[in-house]
Amino acid sequence: MAEKTKRSQIYAALMLAFAVAFATAGCGAADAGAGTAPTADVLASVVKDDAIAALLPEATRQAGVVKFASSVGSVPPAAFYAEDNKTLQGVDIEIAAAVGQVLGVRIDREIASFEAILPALASGKYEVGTGNFGVTEARKKTIDFVTYINDGQGFAVRKDDTRLKEVKDLTQLCGLKVGTGAGTTFEATLEREKHVCPDAGRPEYQVLSFSDNAAVFLGLQQQHIDVIMGTINGLRHAAAGQPNLAFLNEFKRLDVGFAFKKGSPLAPAFQGAVNKLIKDGTYQRVLAKWGTGDSAIPESRISPPEHP
Known part of the structure; x- marks a missing residue:
């Protein structure tokens, strides 16, 4: 119950910060630096078969x-x-x-x-x-x-955080706060394998799951979260547009x-x-x-x- 309460408090704090960022900057922190989306019409030739x-x-x-x-x-x-x-x-x-x-x-x-x-x-x-x-x-x-x-599944961190270079084994997350999307394969993987840290005699990692991707990215930048687990393509794209975000590696396709x-x-x-x-x-x-x-x-x- 204590962990659930703490998670709710972190989520509420992140949503408040996100709302302030949106109001003052005109965009969400998760969208910062995303750039202009491509506009080419690539479906014009598609017809019914x-x-x-x-x-x-x-x-x-x-x-x-x-x-x-x-x-x-x-x-x-x-x-x-x-x-x-x-x-x-x-x-x-x-x-x-x-x-x-x-x-x-x-x-x-x-x-x-x-x-x-x-x-x-x-x-x-x-x-x-x-x-x-x-x-x-x-x-x-x-x-x-x-x-x-x-x-598939990948990881990203702040560029100024040098604790992780890549994640090949979940024991590398021991003692860290991992942010991810609610109901995803990432959340399922992290929760299922949570035992690996105690099994290795190390502190358990904490899983913080959110329905809003913006909260995950904002939590990382505000250091409420240490590492993000998300889609390979999504994290790569975000890292290309956000100046203090680094894509680490693919974990599983x-x-x-x-x-x-x-x-x-x-x-x-x-x-x-x-x-x-x-x-x-x-x-x-x-x-x-x-x-x-x-x-x-x-x-x-x-x-x-x-x-x-």
Whole structure:
């Protein structure tokens, strides 16, 4: 209970600081230095493919719409708001839009918190979820995935903090405060492996999980957090734009995919659409636009094995 109370106090302090920073500077600390987002239209040539659209269930073809739930962060490149705080952009957004064009359906998107999306898919509230969801064996018990990028887990620190050069083993985090996103594979990994420090006779690391990415980055800069665990692409992009942030290293690669309720009849159509985009070059253009070309996959698969 004491740890939960302390975590709540830290979160409240970070949110207050973030609000002040936003009001006085006109932007959040997590967005500082992010630069102007690319504007090239890489989807103009994408048209409906009748053969792939025929893989959709009849009811979906008739309705012409698919209900999405999307998690939107505060930093590029996966899914984030443009400067108008209304327009969605990023890799997740454009890949989904291109898939919709191939299938000839409209995406009806509702913004939802990352940790709420997968349970809502299982209950039938939404048909598809996006949020840089990594494919894991645990998630595959209730969720099907159609892969569209290879991302994964990485670490970042303040540039002026020299305690860590890279993280290859979680015992290197012993005694530190680790910030990450709530409901993520990062949080699950950190909590599951928390025993490694006591097992080694060393002080346990503390996991601070937040629903808002801005709080994680702000907590790091204000030294409430010692190290961040997050997506490889997200941390690399943030480090390129934030002057006192350093990307350390990749920890584990994970395939990322559209998420569906187990056994969803939509999955084969989405797989076909992604593979069509890979074949015609649209996929590569989207990834190049957002600087994530090294995360390209050769083909989309349905619920492949988790990377070791």
